[in-house]
Amino acid sequence: MKAVAFQVPLPVDDPRSLVDVDLEDPVPAAHDLLVEVHAVSVNPVDTKIRQRSAPTEGARRVLGWDAAGIVRGVGDQVTLFKPGDRVWYAGALARQGSNAEMQVVDERVVGSMPASLGFSAAAALPLTTITAWEMLFERLGIEKGSAPGESMLIIGAAGGVGSIMTQLARRLTSLEVIGTASRAETRKWLHDLGAQHVLDHTKPLADEFKRAGLRAPKYVVSTTHTDKHYAQIAELIAPQGRFGLIDDPAPVAIDVTALKRKSVSLHWEFMFTRSMFDTSDQIEQHRLLNDVARLVDAGMLRTTLGDHFGVINATNLRRAHALIESGRARGKIVLEGF
Helix, strand or coil: CEEEEECCCCCCCCHHHCEEEECCCCCCCCCEEEEEEEEEEECHHHHHHHHHCCCCCCCCEECCCCEEEEEEEECCCCCCCCCCCEEEECCCCCCCCCCECEEEEEHHHEEECCCCCCHHHHHCCHHHHHHHHHHHHHHCCCCCCCCCCCEEEEECCCCHHHHHHHHHHHHHCCCEEEEECCCHHHHHHHHHHCCCEEECCCCCHHHHHHHHCCCCCCEEEECCCHHHHHHHHHHHCCCCCEEEECCCCCHHHCCHHHHHHHCCEEEECCCCHHHHCCCCCCHHHHHHHHHHHHHHHCCCCCCCEEEECCCCCHHHHHHHHHHHHHCCCCCEEEEECC
């Protein structure tokens, strides 16, 4: 099968950082589905692993943790899907990724694709949707349909996670949603997704709140550059608020004692925790993706596809990685077909 892989961590402008290869087709076992990959999207986790994680000597690592495709084979313990089903998923870090014609993935972290979306539009959503859903409803403990009179600040809201979190918060809760973006096009993107207010995160956020006349948010989620914004977050969040983050700030930048005087709780979200530790509740991601598919088909949520970079090959994936690393991506970057 065709695939895109790497062997040593290299800068994205090096042609060897991602290369086109031919690999053996994988074989499904136990709860595995064998999926023919039709479309993928690119996430910051792809760039981080390419930059930092060296495969074992002589091995090729296939990246990619977002895909939409068709089931072509099943393991002997599969009960949720059958060959021919259209599926979407983010997969697991410990396994080969989706930048390949065929991939094996555990059925318990796979959902049925929305009937109303094509493969490219669907591939934009799984990883970021799981991340946003788990952050809102599991980590921060927000109840769907609740939180009237409260507000949420989403820092970096125009990115992949922020784009779907903005929609989930607006459609499934009563929260006032405040996003941050620094460019005219990303500010418009957020307003179109439903954010009631959009602030500029290149300026001190506490000052931006005062300038806009906004009350202190009970919930703050930081999707990127948390180390840069942390002091402002501690200053502007409401007493007894809840702060969630998903990125990788330098440990010295996060002094948890800054949250003590306001009794603010801190919550990490890492959507690969369930698959990484083989938790007994992995199937929750299957259920979550099915719930989101129904919301998409009902017209309550829209795809967060921002750019389509063409077919799945090394050249186009290097372009996608470069845009992710620039911090200027809007929504998700998708590639389709081989």
